[in-house]
Amino acid sequence: MNNPIDIASLRGRIDIVQVIGHYLHLQKQGAGYVGLCPFHEDKHPSLQVNPAKGLYHCFSCEAGGDAFTFVQKREGCGFGEAVRICADLCHTGYIPREPEVRQPETKIKDLHDEAPTVSGNERFWKTLLPYDPGCGELRETYERFGVRMGADTATPALYRFTEGRLVFPIRDGAGQLVAFAARYLGTDPEVLKQRKYMNSKTSSIYKKDHLLYAWHEAEAAIRESGQVFITEGYKDALAMHAAGFGRTVALCGVNLSEVHLSLIRGAADTVFLLLDADRAGRETAGKLVPLLRKSGLQVVNLVPEGGKDPDEMFRRMGREAFAAWVRKAMIPPARSRVGELLSAACRRWPESVAEGYGPEEIPEMSLPEDRQSFTGCFPELDKLYEQHTELSHTEPVRQGELIRYLHLCYREICLETDVRNECRRLARTADEDARAACIDSLQRYRLELRDASLALHRRG
Template identity: 40%
Template sequence: MTQWEINNIKQSAPPIEEIIGRYVQLTQKGRSLLGCCPFHKDRHPSLAVNPEKQCFICFACGEKGDVISFLQKIEGISFGEAIDKLKIENGKSKMKSEVKPEVKLTKPVCETDKFSNLDSQISIEKNLQFLSSLLPAASGDSDLTPTWLDFGVGTSPAMVPEEWKAMRNRLVFPIRNEEGQLVGFGARRLTENPDIPKYINSPTSGLYRKNEILYGLDMARKMIREKQFAILVEGYKDVLAMHAAGFRNTVALCGTALCDGHIALLKKYTSRVVVMLDADAAGRKAAEKAVCQLGMQDLRVYRMELPEGQDPDSLFRLWGKERFTRYLRERLMQGASSEEALLLGRIREGILLLSAITDTAKRMEALRCLNVGMAYLTGLSQRERRPATMDWRWV
């Protein structure tokens, strides 16, 4: 879809203030409309909607964009799904007919796509067949068992079709994409025999690419939006332990290093990530690298270390659910940035950007945004009873 088509859909859809108004109560303030931001726990209206520019921005959490990005964030949907929602809104079904001539001109590509879709469908059906053959798996902990059942963890039998032979007699973790589609499996050995691989994963395919999959995202994405941050752990069992303890905004790397595809997935749902990899030499090295990668992609990162030699699964089993949950809550509270601190950081960034703006009109607009941000900071500081931070010198 071209940019012209996208702009045409946006222009034909109801105005952004009408669509956002369905989710947020907006009040007219000058040329803008203000409301409580739905993307964080907003006690003071910090979401500004600009009808003239057809955009929105939150001066507290920093979320911003047009009507498409708003629908993506609020509904937890993809770009294409947001476009489809706007098409329904404006009733422009003719957009589809305008594309038809181009389809005829690109027949070879469409045929390739058709076979690719067919292969994907066959793979999904085979995955479902293998999933149905799994036997119930014992988690070894009554507090973990319900979560293991929810995620469909099982043990593969000794007799399996040839293509699944490598996964027989293993603990199997079904892997789903962010939409909940079954795309592959991770299989862990049941014994500690060092002569056989600890994990075996489904082969790379059109459905399954380890560098584009975060384990547990289908179960976690809603809670990531609600909590406004994601917890990134190392393995499948770590995700299960975290979800069992109530931290359902947790996802894991599928046995690989953090890649650009993983970061792109995280950025769809949040701008804050807590990195909690295994507390050993390899885990610490991977965590340091992940923190740098995430920071370079404009994500706010907090690194959380567990006791030496532990991971979330082992610590859950060692301490039990109650103590494990209490420990993590205390650690997360210590490391989480307050709403005030986040806004202060954004104001500082704005001041740095201001020095590079030479156009007078753009400088005035940037100053206006900074003044609005300072006004919100003042309100937050009053709420926190820290009047000193209302002064520009703190910035």
């Protein structure tokens, strides 16, 4: 019998550039290489090879993995034969055909059992292949969530649905690996329509209507903030986590159940829906918004720009710009509009700002610097100017009065939010010192809100 091969050791000696370069022409680009992807009709180089990580990724068809994955897919062969071909191309020494492959610290015994178990899922996950999402700002998050590629062949029957697909481990609230979701990365329209995602079957440890993807990672942040983002897909949730919104979960391919609603209500009072901007996403939002509101939750429906989804926006805009877009989209419409009017007034009449309030009170401007963006607010400013300023005063004074009025409106809205948040924290806090701090903050906000409201009433 041949001695077993330690794949971890061999992988470190395989030069992925040499392997892929055997099949197609690669061009140096920065620290990596690019070439025409052989797995779809590629007219412009979309395949990137990262020699430092030993991974490749196609931005068009999303094929990706290590050198063994590439050879398996290119040659249509099994894992053992791919190992032999890579070893031969890189001159690492003779490896007989059909080798006995030994993965480090991985035992795949019992993976053919019909009933899945947490321990069996963990053992299978260790046999999956590396995956590069093709975006540097996403890599750490994909690694942290354990996203990998399924092998093309020789997969135990229980997990055969993962073959050749991108695999997302699904964990329950306690962090136990209870299931997998496998995404098709090809371009066949029929597969994309019918079987884009395939999941583990319902079992004693996995029930779709009991789980939300990434809940185990997001729960603490959700409870702390009282807010939760709900996305449509796994990749969208990962993009949100990578952008710093750790209070994000995703639907596991099903509508919200009563168990889901109970789970969310127990940790949050505000839901930000961030579903796909296509027709299906809008229809889903149309069903979920009334359902969530009926459950007593506040709902803000965020719609991705340009008919895209959060993952596409993140990859196109980059982490910082995408995070800024989300933060702005989160602002309630009333607060956003008053903020826009206040910003426009301050830029329209900068010499009158001091008449309205001290410079230290000016909130961060919410409009871009270009003039066209804030001149659109002028007709409404003119109307408010006539309604909420003294006709007998000079123009600079009246301009300052309007700025002061808009600032009070903005402050009132912000304080109302602060009061709601402190009430929520107080209801969820058991520690006496923390409760005392909440009560102090709540009292201060209420007094400030009363003063702002009285001032507005006098001006109204």
